Amino acid sequence: MEITKTVDLKMYINGEWKNATSGDSRPVINPADGKVIGYVAEGSVNDMKEAIEAARKAFDSGIWSELSAAERANYLFKIADKLEEYQEELTRLEISDNGKPFREADADVMDAAACFRYYAGLITKPDGETYHVPADMQAMVIKEPVGVCGLIVPWNYPLLMGVWKLAPALAAGNTVVFKPSEVTPITSAKLVEIFEEVGLPKGVCNLVFGAGAVVGNELVENPLIDKISFTGGTVTGKNIMRKAADSVKKVSLELGGKSPNIIFADADFETAVDYALFGIFAGSGQICAAGSRILVEESIYDRFVERFVERAQKIKVGPGHDPQSEMGPLVSSEHLEKVLSYIEVGKQEGARLACGGNRITANGLDQGYFVEPTVFVDVTSSMKIVQEEIFGPVVVIQKFKDEQEAIQLANDSVYGLAGSVFTIDGAKALRVIKKLRAGITWINTYHFTFNEAPWGGYKQSGIGRGLGTYGLEEYQEVKQININLSVEPIGWFEN
Ligand code: NAD
Numbered sequence: 001m002e003i004t005k006t007v008d009l010k011m012y013i014n015g016e017w018k019n020a021t022s023g024d025s026r027p028v029i030n031p032a033d034g035k036v037i038g039y040v041a042e043g044s045v046n047d048m049k050e051a052i053e054a055a056r057k058a059f060d061s062g063i064w065s066e067l068s069a070a071e072r073a074n075y076l077f078k079i080a081d082k083l084e085e086y087q088e089e090l091t092r093l094e095i096s097d098n099g100k101p102f103r104e105a106d107a108d109v110m111d112a113a114a115c116f117r118y119y120a121g122l123i124t125k126p127d128g129e130t131y132h133v134p135a136d137m138q139a140m141v142i143k144e145p146v147g148v149c150g151l152i153v154p155w156n157y158p159l160l161m162g163v164w165k166l167a168p169a170l171a172a173g174n175t176v177v178f179k180p181s182e183v184t185p186i187t188s189a190k191l192v193e194i195f196e197e198v199g200l201p202k203g204v205c206n207l208v209f210g211a212g213a214v215v216g217n218e219l220v221e222n223p224l225i226d227k228i229s230f231t232g233g234t235v236t237g238k239n240i241m242r243k244a245a246d247s248v249k250k251v252s253l254e255l256g257g258k259s260p261n262i263i264f265a266d267a268d269f270e271t272a273v274d275y276a277l278f279g280i281f282a283g284s285g286q287i288c289a290a291g292s293r294i295l296v297e298e299s300i301y302d303r304f305v306e307r308f309v310e311r312a313q314k315i316k317v318g319p320g321h322d323p324q325s326e327m328g329p330l331v332s333s334e335h336l337e338k339v340l341s342y343i344e345v346g347k348q349e350g351a352r353l354a355c356g357g358n359r360i361t362a363n364g365l366d367q368g369y370f371v372e373p374t375v376f377v378d379v380t381s382s383m384k385i386v387q388e389e390i391f392g393p394v395v396v397i398q399k400f401k402d403e404q405e406a407i408q409l410a411n412d413s414v415y416g417l418a419g420s421v422f423t424i425d426g427a428k429a430l431r432v433i434k435k436l437r438a439g440i441t442w443i444n445t446y447h448f449t450f451n452e453a454p455w456g457g458y459k460q461s462g463i464g465r466g467l468g469t470y471g472l473e474e475y476q477e478v479k480q481i482n483i484n485l486s487v488e489p490i491g492w493f494e495n
Helices: 045-061 069-085 087-098 102-123 158-171 186-197 212-221 234-247 269-285 298-312 333-349 403-410 426-435 468-473
Strands: 007-009 011-013 016-018 025-030 035-041 129-131 137-145 148-152 175-179 205-207 227-231 250-254 260-263 293-297 352-355 374-377 394-400 418-422 440-443 476-484
Touching: 007 186, 011 045, 011 186, 025 087, 035 186, 045 148, 045 175, 045 205, 045 212, 069 087, 069 102, 069 158, 069 186, 087 102, 087 158, 087 186, 102 158, 102 468, 148 158, 148 212, 158 175, 158 186, 158 227, 158 468, 175 212, 186 205, 212 234, 227 234, 234 250, 260 269, 260 403, 269 293, 269 298, 269 394, 269 418, 293 298, 293 403, 298 352, 298 374, 298 394, 333 352, 333 394, 394 403, 403 426, 418 426, 426 440
Parallel strands: 007 035, 148 175, 148 227, 175 205, 227 250, 260 293, 260 418, 293 394, 374 394, 418 440
Antiparallel strands: 011 016, 011 205, 025 035, 129 137, 137 476, 352 374
């Protein structure tokens, strides 16, 4: 199931596969063993400019935006079919590039196909509005594409985060410049190959690889771009928002999180433990909505910690290609260092390490970027490990006295992406959820989300929403049209 020969990834600009004009490339590393599995073109500012100009020209020509919605939907349906046709290959590539276990990578590909189908269906449904105005006028609103969109994507869901942006942007009639993470470029290139295979017109989707600070920055600053849709870290997002202000670009931001998972004493105990493990250790904790702060009611706190730690220690950590692996490596050596340094900070801050805390090197994992499932207890809200996004398999467990304190601790964060409540008291569950300052919430479950529902955060977790009808609107302008039904002079001025 692993990549057997080195991949060589080119950029896709105006319908042509191209190396970087500088000839530069960067190695792509398999995080399970540290081996080079390919090389990817390292784009420059000039490469990015060329892609932006191609996307601008394609948009202004109307080659895509002036197709009927049904015609565009037809392309999107074909892309979904192709994603399924290449499911096994895409899964294998994603595992080698990102490290995630088979069942996660496989689900990502299925979700990607479903996302294209959702937006293919949605774009052909009625939209726009008409208003009751005086009878000699007709007022209406129509939706139009924003124009040329820059799509900037992180490494934790390389294929799926791209698709969450590409599907609505293309459905709405925009042209795009797609900038994947430099760490995980492989499935983006495969996806764009699929676009070519289904005959997407030249210039509609352009793919540029390279450093965020170089090609990403050009995308954000270039005045030919109408909108930036960014998913990534909050610090990068703030920087992008500042820079985009110069040309008043529309900006959507899907940023970081430090999401609370609140467990009341009356919850179904084993269900709560099970979902709490899933909430933090799925994706090796590299999920923006990860339940990285578990809040447990005092009376079951000790029992919960004991059971949670017992199960966390049994998680099978290993390469994603091994069907036995339940948790994969971290994505890169840099990220490994970052996560390990947070673990050190936690110890120095006086939190008690209940389990984990180390890089895993046994059983042939020494060349990969594996970290033990790590649990900190006896933490206080002021600690860095409680406030900052670690983005790894590291969780903090806090104690609360009552409903009010649970809400106060849950909201004590600059982030507001997600949150969950476990209790069998339905009224209490909804009371607490309504008080949570977060955009994605769950009751008695975690992580499940649907193409139909909006994805995004409150506070410093972002601006705007992906997915659902809200996600389509992010890629649409709204135009009012007022029509005079009695075509005669107004007579405002006498002469
Ligand atoms: P990152 O911010 O380092 O990079 C994200 C993307 O931005 C990459 O493609 C990178 O090349 C690009 N970039 C970096 N600097 C840039 C700049 N100055 N201008 C333009 N582009 C630039 O994030 P990451 O480490 O790849 O991903 C992890 C982060 O993503 C976490 O904080 C996580 O919470 C967040 N995330 C959020 C969501 C969400 O839906 N809210 C989903 C997935 C990941």
